[in-house]
Amino acid sequence: MSALRSSGLPIRSLDAFADGYSHTYGGRCSFPFGEIPEAVFGGSTADLTRLAAAFQPCKKIGLSLAHHIHKIDFLRTQEHSSRPEYDFELPPSYEEARENTRSLARLLNLCPTLEELHLAWEYDDFEETAGVREELYFFDRVVESCQFQGLKKCALYDIRMSEATLMTFFRQRTRLVHLDLELIHIDGHSDGLFRLLSTAMPELNYLRLQYLYSSSGTIYFPHEPRDNLVRFPLSRSAQRLIRRGVDARRPVITKIR
Structure with missing residues (x-):
């Protein structure tokens, strides 16, 4: 990031692991939140001017x-592998x-013509302090x-958000x-999102929903046509649907349990 800031080269696409990594629990192949302020905005005024121009x-x-x-x-980690409190140091506040x-x-606001x-989020099961929660719910701040x-294409993976954020976005x-x-x-609840998918997105051409959870429980899609439905061997209902073309804008029927 600091190299991008100092070079001033035009940036048309930036991918930091999001497309090039198969997300699995504990993978830790991610951009650390704590490095963003210094890496992106820690330079001189001239650096920041170049950065803004580069992301245009x-x-x-x-x-x-x-x-x-x-x-x-790492040496101490090996010595105290049964005591995870020795392994990591999280943001202190x-x-x-x-x-x-x-x-x-x-950073995102530097891109006024963003289309994708x-x-x-690479989740780690840490104690939910105020600082940890602030980063867990970073999408609330983004919105x-x-x-x-x-914006024409959007993909979100393992994101936590409030119902208000969901609807606002x-x-x-x-x-x-x-x-x-x-x-x-x-x-909160997700009903409002499913109404918007069929009423407020007239150009939607591809829709993939998988493993969605609300305060009421797990969201299933029990009435999907077989061609659009991916079932898991031990499940009676599907937690995933894939739609293309005009079918993407058809009302989504859900079941919560």
Whole structure:
């Protein structure tokens, strides 16, 4: 990131692990949140001017993000493998985590003509302090600060968000042609999203939904045609659907359990 800041070369696409990595639990192949403020915005005024100019033509951003796990002592990790508190040092405060999420929004706002957004979160099962929660729910901050007026393709993986964030974001996505949601955790209900998919996105041409969870439970798609449905051997209903063409805009019927 710091190299991009200093070079000033035009950036049309930026992918930090989001497209090039198969997301698995514990993979930790991600861009650490704590490195964003310094790597992106830690330079001189001239550097920041070059950075803003470099991102002007950017059409696509893909980021896999994670907590900033830093100062790992690998020798001590081996000696105390049964004591995970020795392995990692997390952001010490809410204020630091808030600066990290604020910097992410600033980075995305450098791209006024963005058409593709792919955001992934690499989850680690840490104690949910105020700082950890701030980063877990980073998408709430992104939606508060970013417009994405020209967005056409969106993919979100393992993202946590409030119901208000969900509705605010997708009400404005009237130009979407491609939507891919996987492992989405919603604090609240999801009914509003499914109504928007069929009523407010007239250009939607591809829809993939998999492993969606709301406060009411796990979301299933029990009435999908066989061609659109991927069933798992031990499940009576599917947690995934894939639609293409005009079928992507057909009302989505769900079941919660």
